[in-house]
């Protein structure tokens with residue numbers, strides 16, 4: 001029997017609703033189950049439709065950007081997952097001020113802005129997410145992050161279908177965090193960069209890419225750093241020192257190239273990734289007395305009791 005939620009969505013979003021859509025393919029870790037419905041939204045009206053249907057059926061909604069910081073449960077996502085389509089791409093540049101759609105891939109944007117002779121955003125060439133995901137996460141690398149450049153964001157509230165403009169300060173961006181409400185979909189962002197020399201920025205990008213290729217497992221599915229760095233230390237260093245590079249469960253293991261990366265192989269389950277995360281946290285806790293916190297966003301019900309080190313081992 002057809003899903004009434006899918007039928008309602010399909011009525012307004014013809015051909016852009018996929019029932020029981022596997023989310024693994026939408027993430028860089030390549031694991032996890034299906035969403036009840038996956039919707040490609042092209043404009044604010046589409047987002048308002050999703051918000052209305054979700055409210056009527058009391059369903060959770062999530063946005064999936066490039067899925068480069070997402071771990072989806074094997075059981076999947078019981079609600080609606082939104083992908084932002086081509087309607088939310090594009091950019092315009094006025095002097096050093098840039099307005100770009102939230103679906104723009106950061107690496108593409110970084111290169112385009114370098115070509116435009118704008119400096120300050122080269123770090124984003126190495127973060128394989130979308131602009132919207134980068135705003136929510138306050139993504140950053142190589143000494144820069146979104147908070148350095150963000151002037152304002154435009155969000156569509158799923159609860160009302162209304163577009164709002166938020167000054168950057170309202171997001172309270174911190175280390176890989178923002179206070180963006182769960183019903184707020186970032187649809188565009190305005191950045192302030194600085195005018196510079198295109199050749200210099202391109203050279204900076206080439207250097208960052210070479211460094212990434214040398215230090216990160218870019219040819220295996222991963223989601224970047226799985227844990228945030230504790231104050232004054234690096235999660236990767238702590239994991240390595242605790243012997244974490246030996247940890248492997250099923251199809252997931254800690255990368256031998258970078259200890260704060262978990263990589264998967266075909267056939268891996270998200271339960272394998274969770275078991276690796278749990279074991280890493282336990283080892284670091286036992287070895288250094290530091291409790292690591294996840295940077296990767298967990299989606300769905302993992303039904304595994306969480307990833308805390310076992311209480312019996314806590315100091």
Ligand SMILES: Cc1cc2nc3c(=O)[nH]c(=O)nc-3n(C[C@H](O)[C@H](O)[C@H](O)COP(=O)(O)OP(=O)(O)OC[C@H]3O[C@@H](n4cnc5c(N)ncnc54)[C@H](O)[C@@H]3O)c2cc1C
Nearest residue numbers: 065066067068069129130132133134139140141186223224
């Ligand atoms: C190889 C590799 C290297 C990486 N290196 C870095 C790095 O150096 N620095 C860094 O910060 N991160 C890094 N990451 C992680 C990741 O790329 C960033 O966190 C990125 O910002 C996530 O963007 P995304 O579009 O993929 O978001 P997703 O992973 O799809 O989603 C992440 C969160 O953002 C939300 N979200 C996504 N889009 C929107 C939107 N439009 N509106 C509202 N909420 C939204 C999602 O609901 C979810 O809660 C790396 C990942 C990989 C795979």
